[in-house]
Amino acid sequence: MTDHQHANQPHLHLVADDPGPRVVAIGGGHGLAATLRAVRTYSKDITAVVSLADDGGSTGRLREAGESLAPGDLRKCLVALADPGSLLAEAMEFRFDSGELKGHSVGNLMLVAMQHSVGDLVDALDEMGRLLGADGRVLPASAEPVHLRARRSNGEIVDGQVSVNACDDIETVEVDPVDAAGCRDAELMIFGADQVILGPGSLYTSVLAATSIKGVREAIAGSTGQFVYVCNLNPQIPETRGYDVARHVEALERHGLEPDVVLYDPSQMGGAESVKGAVAADLARPSGRAHDPQLLGAALAGLIDRSTTS
Numbered sequence: 557m558t559d560h561q562h563a564n565q566p567h568l569h570l571v572a573d574d575p576g577p578r579v580v581a582i583g584g585g586h587g588l589a590a591t592l593r594a595v596r597t598y599s600k601d602i603t604a605v606v607s608l609a610d611d612g613g614s615t616g617r618l619r620e621a622g623e624s625l626a627p628g629d630l631r632k633c634l635v636a637l638a639d640p641g642s643l644l645a646e647a648m649e650f651r652f653d654s655g656e657l658k659g660h661s662v663g664n665l666m667l668v669a670m671q672h673s674v675g676d677l678v679d680a681l682d683e684m685g686r687l688l689g690a691d692g693r694v695l696p697a698s699a700e701p702v703h704l705r706a707r708r709s710n711g712e713i714v715d716g717q718v719s720v721n722a723c724d725d726i727e728t729v730e731v732d733p734v735d736a737a738g739c740r741d742a743e744l745m746i747f748g749a750d751q752v753i754l755g756p757g758s759l760y761t762s763v764l765a766a767t768s769i770k771g772v773r774e775a776i777a778g779s780t781g782q783f784v785y786v787c788n789l790n791p792q793i794p795e796t797r798g799y800d801v802a803r804h805v806e807a808l809e810r811h812g813l814e815p816d817v818v819l820y821d822p823s824q825m826g827g828a829e830s831v832k833g834a835v836a837a838d839l840a841r842p843s844g845r846a847h848d849p850q851l852l853g854a855a856l857a858g859l860i861d862r863s864t865t866s
Contacts, residue, residue, distance in 0.1 A: 575601040577750040577860050578781070582697070582766050583607065584629040587757020589636040590847050591786065592692075595753070596637070597853030598860070602692030603745040604633040607766035609704040609717050609731060626701065629762075630681060630694055631663035639689030648688075678741055695742040697766040702731040704765050721761045724794040728810055729760045731768045738771020746775035751860055754815065755786040756847055759796050759804060764811055773812060784859060785815035789824040789840050789847065800827025801834065817859055835859065 576599035581591045584607035595602050608626045631648060638645035648663030657665075670680040681694050706720040706729045707713055714720050720729065746752055755763050767773050776783060785808060791799045799807075801820050808815065818831050821839040828834040837855040841848045 575599065577601065578745075578748060579603070579751045579753065579856075580605060580746050580749040580781075581753045582746075582763070582772065582776075583755060583757045584609075584762035584766055585757050586632065586846075587755060587762060587788075588629065589632040590756065590849065591753055591852070592633055592636040593849040594847065594852035594856060596691055597850060598857035600691045602637060603742070603749075604637070604692070604694045605697050605739075605742045605746065605766060605772065606630050606633055606694060607762055608696050608698050608700075609702050609761070609765040609768075627664040627667040628661075630696070631661065631667060633694045634681070634684055634688055634690060635663065637685065637688070637690040637692050637694065642688050645688055678739065693741075693745070695745070696739045697742060697769045697772050698731070699737040699739050700733075702733070702736045702769070704761060704768075705730055705732050706760060717761050717765065721758065721795055724797045726760050726795065726807075729764050729768055731765065734770075736769055738769045738775070740771075743771045743775040746772065746781075747779050749779055749781040751782045751784060751856070752776055752779055753784045753786060753856065754808070754813070756788045758792055759788065759799075759807055761795065764807070767811060767813060776813065782817065782859060783815050784817045784819055784856065785813075786839075786847070786852065786856075787818060787820040787825060789821055789844060791825075801825055802827045802829075802831050805831050819855055819859070 578601045579595050579599045580603045581588055581595060582605040588604060592604055606629050635645045635648055648666060649661060651661045652658050670684055671677050674680050674683060677696055685693060704717045704720050705713060705715050706723060706726050708723060709725045709727050714723055757763050787801050787804050791797055805818055816833055818834045819837060820828055822836045824840050824844055839847050839851050839855060
């Protein structure tokens with residue numbers, strides 16, 4: 557594969573009884589959900605590995621109330637993989653706008669209740685996936701709750717995902733506890749994947765928050781599958797103010813991550829000339845503010861086509 561080649565290969569088509577390649581997507585938030593919608597266009601064998609470091613919004617309030625689960629990003633991923641006609645998925649996205657429940661989504665509360673009912677987070681997510689008719693699984697990156705911590709270039713330490721997201725000039729992030737156990741099911745799925753995808757999404761507070769779990773990072777390093785980083789379309793202010801493609805990749809490398817392919821949209825972000833494995837593709841919606849699932853899916857499927865024919 558040639559650096560900076562444009563990803564314009566024909567896309568894989570799903571056929572009856574063929575689930576397609578085994579794909580694992582890692583991260584959190586809206587970016588991971590967008591990747592899952594893209595992957596559904598060429599695979600039904602999908603695993604989302606989701607950061608549990610979120611401490612904002614409804615999730616943050618639930619954590620402050622003593623719940624160990626960080627449900628927000630897990631909910632987004634379950635909905636992204638749900639049967640397109642699922643009324644349950646639609647209901648899970650309903651958010652109360654008044655009273656004591658103001659700001660909470662139904663799905664977040666359902667996930668907390670399901671975990672209490674079955675006693676195990678992975679079992680709770682699998683059961684919710686079954687009820688939603690989901691293609692694939694949603695798994696936590698860690699087997700226990702974690703908090704995010706960042707070191708800025710001036711040496712300042714910042715604690716908590718919301719606080720880190722409000723910073724610029726971030727050098728590295730890690731989770732607390734630093735030795736948090738990874739989710740064994742997630743690690744096994746990464747090891748056995750044909751394609752492992754990071755991004756798009758908040759670079760430090762979603763993507764690198766998930767890969768800061770030692771077991772996840774080691775599974776990526778040990779996987780023989782194609783390792784793809786989907787670069788953001790635009791810098792996220794203030795977290796990645798002034799970043800181009802190269803600076804995104806440099807941040808991954810500071811955290812021990814070396815993608816085989818860096819997929820980016822040259823109409824949205826430049827600076828890929830020196831990036832090893834850079835592949836250009838049209839990926840953005842007309843607004844330029846989000847990835848188009850069909851375009852991203854076609855580009856990712858094309859990368860799988862290349863890896864199996866090269």
